[in-house]
Amino acid sequence: MKVMEHLYVYLWDDPRENNCNSIFIDGKTPVLIDPGHLDKVNLLFDRMKDDGVEPERIKAVICTHAHPDHFEGTLAFKDSAVRIGISKREEQFIEEEARPMYAQHGIAMPDYRVDFYLKEGELHLGRHELQVLETPGHSPGGICLYWPRHGVLISGDLVFSRGVGRVDLPGGDGAALKSSLNRLAGLRVELLIPGHGPAIPGAERVRGNFDFVKAAYLTL
Numbered sequence: 001m002k003v004m005e006h007l008y009v010y011l012w013d014d015p016r017e018n019n020c021n022s023i024f025i026d027g028k029t030p031v032l033i034d035p036g037h038l039d040k041v042n043l044l045f046d047r048m049k050d051d052g053v054e055p056e057r058i059k060a061v062i063c064t065h066a067h068p069d070h071f072e073g074t075l076a077f078k079d080s081a082v083r084i085g086i087s088k089r090e091e092q093f094i095e096e097e098a099r100p101m102y103a104q105h106g107i108a109m110p111d112y113r114v115d116f117y118l119k120e121g122e123l124h125l126g127r128h129e130l131q132v133l134e135t136p137g138h139s140p141g142g143i144c145l146y147w148p149r150h151g152v153l154i155s156g157d158l159v160f161s162r163g164v165g166r167v168d169l170p171g172g173d174g175a176a177l178k179s180s181l182n183r184l185a186g187l188r189v190e191l192l193i194p195g196h197g198p199a200i201p202g203a204e205r206v207r208g209n210f211d212f213v214k215a216a217y218l219t220l
Contacts, residue, residue: 032061138172154193
């Protein structure tokens with residue numbers, strides 16, 4: 001669904017299956033953020049087409065972190081010219097944690113590809129200027145994307161509506177999550193788009209959500 005000029009948000013709202021929310025930013029460098037599970041990518045493409053967005057226009061795919069429900073969908077692009085990016089620390093996490101887990105279960109690690117690394121600082125997508133924020137906690141190399149011009153925060157699995165990301169999975173770190181959450185709470189946010197669940201529009205509602213999760217989780 002188109003929520004503002006150049007910005008499309010595709011929320012996953014089927015409670016029967018796990019998958020992440022996906023975001024598409026149009027422009028000179030059309031980018032898809034968090035494509036989700038591989039077997040759900042075609043459904044995402046159909047939703048984009050319904051909005052008049054041809055998936056063939058995608059030039060880059062960015063993942064907030066490397067958990068399968070966000071990253072596995074990059075395999076749909078591995079034989080194309082689409083460039084795929086995550087943080088270098090998150091790729092290290094894949095190699096150190098995920099690959100051994102696959103081997104322990106006798107399963108071949110998917111032949112993923114990473115073309116560029118996301119790191120703290122500015123990210124230019126044509127005329128769009130975003131900020132990459134390194135926000136470990138849910139995963140060691142997780143990142144969030146902030147679009148200052150529009151006050152849009154794409155928070156991955158760090159913070160949701162009335163909740164925060166799990167830290168009991170490999171690579172999770174409760175202290176790091178609290179630090180990252182405090183950092184995000186200081187931003188001017190008009191629209192919060194989390195990795196799962198509903199988006200939160202309006203600065204007052206976003207602020208109220210940060211106040212709630214900080215009171216509920218930062219005091220534990």
